[in-house]
Amino acid sequence: MKYLFLLVLLVSCSSGFVPTTDKCTIRKHIEDSVWQILQNGEPINKKWYLRTDAISKTKRLEKLNVCNWVGIEESH
Amino acid sequence: MIMKSFSILLLFFSFSSLSSEPIGEIIKTKGSVYKIVQGEEQRIEVKVGDKILEGDQINTLIKSFTKISLIDGSNIVVGPNSLFHIKELNVDQDKRQNKFDILKGKIRAKINTVKEGKDEILFNSRVVSIGVRGTEFLINSYDVKGLPSDDVALLEGKVNANLEKIDFPQNNIDLDPGQAFNSNKLSQTKSLDSIQTLSAEDLEYLKKNPESFLPELQLPSGEFRNFDKPLTSSASVSLPTAAVAVPISAIPVLAGAGSVAAASKVVAPKRKQKSGNPNTDKLLKDEPWDIRDAILNQAKLAKENECFYWFYKPIPGRGGLERFRREEACDDDDEDYE
Numbered sequence: 514m515k516y517l518f519l520l521v522l523l524v525s526c527s528s529g530f531v532p533t534t535d536k537c538t539i540r541k542h543i544e545d546s547v548w549q550i551l552q553n554g555e556p557i558n559k560k561w562y563l564r565t566d567a568i569s570k571t572k573r574l575e576k577l578n579v580c581n582w583v584g585i586e587e588s589h
Numbered sequence: 590m591i592m593k594s595f596s597i598l599l600l601f602f603s604f605s606s607l608s609s610e611p612i613g614e615i616i617k618t619k620g621s622v623y624k625i626v627q628g629e630e631q632r633i634e635v636k637v638g639d640k641i642l643e644g645d646q647i648n649t650l651i652k653s654f655t656k657i658s659l660i661d662g663s664n665i666v667v668g669p670n671s672l673f674h675i676k677e678l679n680v681d682q683d684k685r686q687n688k689f690d691i692l693k694g695k696i697r698a699k700i701n702t703v704k705e706g707k708d709e710i711l712f713n714s715r716v717v718s719i720g721v722r723g724t725e726f727l728i729n730s731y732d733v734k735g736l737p738s739d740d741v742a743l744l745e746g747k748v749n750a751n752l753e754k755i756d757f758p759q760n761n762i763d764l765d766p767g768q769a770f771n772s773n774k775l776s777q778t779k780s781l782d783s784i785q786t787l788s789a790e791d792l793e794y795l796k797k798n799p800e801s802f803l804p805e806l807q808l809p810s811g812e813f814r815n816f817d818k819p820l821t822s823s824a825s826v827s828l829p830t831a832a833v834a835v836p837i838s839a840i841p842v843l844a845g846a847g848s849v850a851a852a853s854k855v856v857a858p859k860r861k862q863k864s865g866n867p868n869t870d871k872l873l874k875d876e877p878w879d880i881r882d883a884i885l886n887q888a889k890l891a892k893e894n895e896c897f898y899w900f901y902k903p904i905p906g907r908g909g910l911e912r913f914r915r916e917e918a919c920d921d922d923d924e925d926y927e
Contacts, residue, residue, distance in 0.1 A: 543621070543632075544650060545912065546869035546880050547899050560898040563868045563883055566919065573922055 537580035539567040552580045611640035612678040613659040617800075620653025620669070625909070646909065647673045649694065654800065661685055661701055668695030668802045672909045685710065691730045691739075692909055695802040699725040700746070714739040716772045718751035726764075727795070727803040733773065733811055740806040742769035742787060744796055767792050771806040774813050785816045879914045894919050 537557075539548045547561035550571050562570060568582075575582045615622070615635050623632040627644030641647070641657060649655060649671045657665045661680045667673045671694020679686045684707045689698075691714040700710060702723030712719040714730040715737040724746025730739050741750055743764040753760050755776045764770075767787050774783045787795070795801055806814050814820060868884050869876060876884070883897045890896065896919040901910040 543623075545899070546871060546876055546884075559900050561900065562896070562898050563880075563887060565867050565887070566896050566898075569919070570922065573920065577922060 533578050533580055535580035536583045537571045537574055538583050538586045539564070539571060540586040550574070551586065609642065611660075612643050612675065612680075613641035613657045615639045615641065615655055616658045616664075617656035618653075619655070621650040622653055622655040622667075623648045623650075641675060643675060643678050645675050646692075647671075647675070648909070656800065659687075661687070663698065663700045665689075665699075666697040666800050666802075668697070670694050671696065683707065687711070689713065691715075691728050693730050695727070695729045697725075697727045697800070697802055699799075702746075714741075714772075716752075716754040717741060718753075720749040720751065722747065724748055725796075729803055729805050731805055733807050733809060736773070738805070738807045739772040740769065740803055742795070742803045743767065744792065769803065769806065769816075771813060773807055788816065788819055791820045877912075879912070883914070891919055896921075 535553050538551050538554075540551055541548050541564075542561055545561070546564070548564050548567035549561050550557050550567055557574075561567075571580075571582045574580055615637055618635065618637055622635050624635050624639070624641065625632045625646040625648060626642070627646075632648055635647075635655070647655060647657065647667050649667050649669055651670050653669055654671075655667050657667070659665065659678065661678075665673070672692040673694070673696055674690035674692060676690055677686065677688040686707070687710045689696075689712045691712060696712075698712065698721070700721050700723055708722050710721045712721065712728060714728055717728075717739045719726070719728065719741060725744040726746075726748055727742045727744070728739065730737070732738065741748070741764065743766055745766050747766075748764045750762050750764060750770075751760060752762065752772070752775065755772050756779070757775050758779055759781075762770075762781065762784065764784070768784050769787055770784045777783075795803070804814065804820050806820075808814065868887070869880070873881050873884060879899075887896075895916055897914055898917055899912055899914050901912055903909070904911050
């Protein structure tokens with residue numbers, strides 16, 4: 514069973530890594546100095562962070578292949 | 590059984606039709622004005638011509654205001670940094686039943702007179718409830734040293750103020766045109782002498798400037814404004830020519846989730862901000878305590894892999910959204926991202 518599992522794992526890994534094309538940005542709250550992470554324009558969760566934390570988190574998401582860090586959204 | 594099903598269906602449709610019919614319209618705005626639709630967390634920026642529905646909350650930011658025209662011919666001006674809830678608005682040929690909540694900030698209302706029939710209009714601030722009929726008045730709702738403080742001033746007509754929520758010998762008082770009171774002053778003195786009369790100058794100013802507001806009658810120190818000096822000369826009462834320094838005390842965290850879909854441009858992260866702090870454009874001293882505390886301790890906590898996040902939740906019975914802070918590991922990326 515152990516070898517079967519390893520075989521399955523090797524096969525699935527060797528199928529190729531597909532980099533994401535999703536884009537991540539951060540957007541400031543209208544009133545407060547907290548920021549939300551957006552993936553393709555939509556919030557990834559209901560959490561808001563300090564700006565530097567939001568940027569750090571987004572860069573980690575980039576490493577996890579969740580999305581590509583693009584920049585800060587400006588709201589009008 | 591069939592009749593029961595029919596009545597339930599009729600009730601459902603009647604409620605649906607009531608809630609989807611506009612009860613007012615935005616006729617003027619300045620600055621940042623939003624509405625929070627009942628049952629939803631998001632707030633939507635409004636502009637002139639936008640319709641208002643029963644149950645909507647109107648939220649204005651600093652240096653902003655809006656004027657709403659209601660279907661009964663009344664007008665309400667919502668002042669800066671305010672949250673105003675149109676709880677109920679029923680207008681028929683022979684009946685009018687309207688209820689409004691002033692959750693914070695300033696409002697100025699001019700209520701149209703209804704000729705006949707049942708007429709019940711209530712404006713509720715946190716500690717005072719005002720019953721009005723064909724009148725023009727102003728309400729301020731704010732905090733002084735963490736406690737609610739509400740002002741009411743009557744320009745025309747008559748109002749009856751319900752004071753059951755404060756410590757005052759009478760449950761109800763009637764105001765005459767030109768009279769004003771502060772809820773804490775009434776509570777402290779327990780005397781009708783606390784109801785004061787606006788000077789002729791102040792009354793004339795407020796009447797002639799239909800978008801002006803009453804300055805807060807209780808100062809952040811807890812003292813009360815002296816009616817002997819004109820109230821409307823120095824304090825900021827009108828927009829948009831505001832040069833005012835109305836003492837706005839620290840209001841409990843009450844913020845809206847800012848999911849306004851207005852972004853259209855992406856820029857690279859800026860390295861330097863006005864305050865020198867990469868987390869905020871405002872000066873640190875202007876930030877609410879929870880954000881200021883997080884910024885000041887950010888570097889120290891990051892060494893221990895501790896970070897903060899915030900979320901917003903509606904508070905039952907209060908309206909609006911309140912901000913909450915929680916801790917988490919800085920590298921906590923264990924989220925189920927779709």
